[in-house]
Amino acid sequence: MNDFPQALTIAGSDSGGGAGMQADIKTMQERHVFATNVVVAITAQNTLGVQDSFPLPLELITKQFESLAADFHIKACKTGMLADAAHVAAVAENLRRFDFGPLTLDPVMIAKGGAALLTEDAITTLRNELLPLATVLTPNLPEAEVLIGQSVKTPAEFKLAAQILQKMGAQNIIIKGGHQTAEQQANDYILYADGSDEWLSTPRIETVRTHGTGDTISACITAELAKGTPLKQAIRISKAYIQAAIANPIAVGHGHGPTNHWAYREVEHD
Numbered sequence: 001m002n003d004f005p006q007a008l009t010i011a012g013s014d015s016g017g018g019a020g021m022q023a024d025i026k027t028m029q030e031r032h033v034f035a036t037n038v039v040v041a042i043t044a045q046n047t048l049g050v051q052d053s054f055p056l057p058l059e060l061i062t063k064q065f066e067s068l069a070a071d072f073h074i075k076a077c078k079t080g081m082l083a084d085a086a087h088v089a090a091v092a093e094n095l096r097r098f099d100f101g102p103l104t105l106d107p108v109m110i111a112k113g114g115a116a117l118l119t120e121d122a123i124t125t126l127r128n129e130l131l132p133l134a135t136v137l138t139p140n141l142p143e144a145e146v147l148i149g150q151s152v153k154t155p156a157e158f159k160l161a162a163q164i165l166q167k168m169g170a171q172n173i174i175i176k177g178g179h180q181t182a183e184q185q186a187n188d189y190i191l192y193a194d195g196s197d198e199w200l201s202t203p204r205i206e207t208v209r210t211h212g213t214g215d216t217i218s219a220c221i222t223a224e225l226a227k228g229t230p231l232k233q234a235i236r237i238s239k240a241y242i243q244a245a246i247a248n249p250i251a252v253g254h255g256h257g258p259t260n261h262w263a264y265r266e267v268e269h270d
C-alpha cells in the first residue's frame with residue numbers, strides 16, 4: 001500500500017511562493033500527485049527579485065535523499081535550482097544511487113530579475129554529470145545557449161540545439177521559447193528520444209506575471225510522468241497547464257508576479 005503517485009522535486013525554496021519548489025509542489029498537487037522534496041538551497045525572494053540565498057550543507061542533501069528512499073515509492077523526479085558545482089555533483093550522485101524514476105532536468109541558471117541561481121563553474125558539472133541522467137531536459141533559450149555554447153534564435157537553431165543536447169546525453173529535449181518576446185506565439189520545440197519532433201505553440205500573453213513559468217511546466221511534466229502518462233501527452237498537458245496559469249492571472253506581489261496554479265482545473269480544455 002505505497003502506490004499513490006508520488007513525485008520528487010529537488011530544488012531551491014522561493015519564499016515568494018511562485019517559483020522554485022513551491023511552484024513545483026503546487027503544480028504536482030493540482031495534478032493529483034503527492035509531492036516530496038529535497039531542499040537544495042533557500043532563497044529570500046519575492047516578485048521583485050532574489051534578496052539572498054543559502055545552499056544547505058551537502059550532508060543534509062544526501063540525508064534528504066536517504067529519508068525519501070527509505071519510505072516512498074517515487075515514480076518521477078525533477079531538478080530546479082542547484083546552486084553550485086558541489087551541490088550539482090551531490091544531486092547527481094544521489095540520483096545514481098536511488099531509482100526515483102524518470103528525471104526532468106530544468107537547468108535553472110538565472111532568475112527573471114537577473115540573480116544567479118547556479119554558479120558559472122557548475123555548468124560543466126551539470127553538463128557532464130546530470131545531463132546524461134535526464135529523461136527530459138527543459139532549457140529556456142539563454143540556458144540552451146550556455147549549455148551548447150552557441151546562439152539559439154531561429155527555428156533551425158532550436159532544432160540544432162536540441163540535437164546537440166541530445167548528443168550530450170539527455171533523451172528528450174524541450175527548448176522553451178518564452179524568452180522570445182517579439183514573437184506572437186510562445187513556441188516550444190521538442191525533440192523526442194526516437195528522433196521525432198514537434199513544435200508546441202500557444203498565443204503569447206502580454207503580462208509581467210511569469211515568475212516560475214519554467215518550474216511550473218517542468219513540475220507538471222514530472223507529475224504526469226509519475227502517474228504513468230505517456231511522455232508526449234504529458235508534455236502537451238503541461239503546455240496547456242502553463243498557458244492556463246499565465247492566461248488567468250492572480251494579483252500577487254508588485255513585480256514579476258506568480259502564475260495561477262489552479263487555473264487549469266477551472267478553465268475549459270481538451
Ligand SMILES: Nc1ncnc2c1ncn2[C@@H]1O[C@H](COP(=O)(O)OP(=O)(O)OP(=O)(O)O)[C@@H](O)[C@H]1O
Nearest residue numbers: 140176177178179186204205211212213214215242
Ligand atoms: N508570455 C507568455 N505567454 C505564453 N506562454 C509563455 C509566456 N512566457 C512563457 N511562456 C511559456 O511558459 C513556459 C516556460 O517558458 P520560459 O521560457 O518562460 O521558461 P523559464 O525562463 O525557464 O521560466 P522561469 O525562469 O521563470 O521559471 C514555456 O512553455 C513558454 O512557452
Ligand SMILES: Cc1ncc(CO)c(N)n1
Nearest residue numbers: 012013019020081111212
Ligand atoms: C528558488 C528558485 N528556483 C527557480 C527559480 C526560477 O524560476 C527561482 N526564481 N527561484
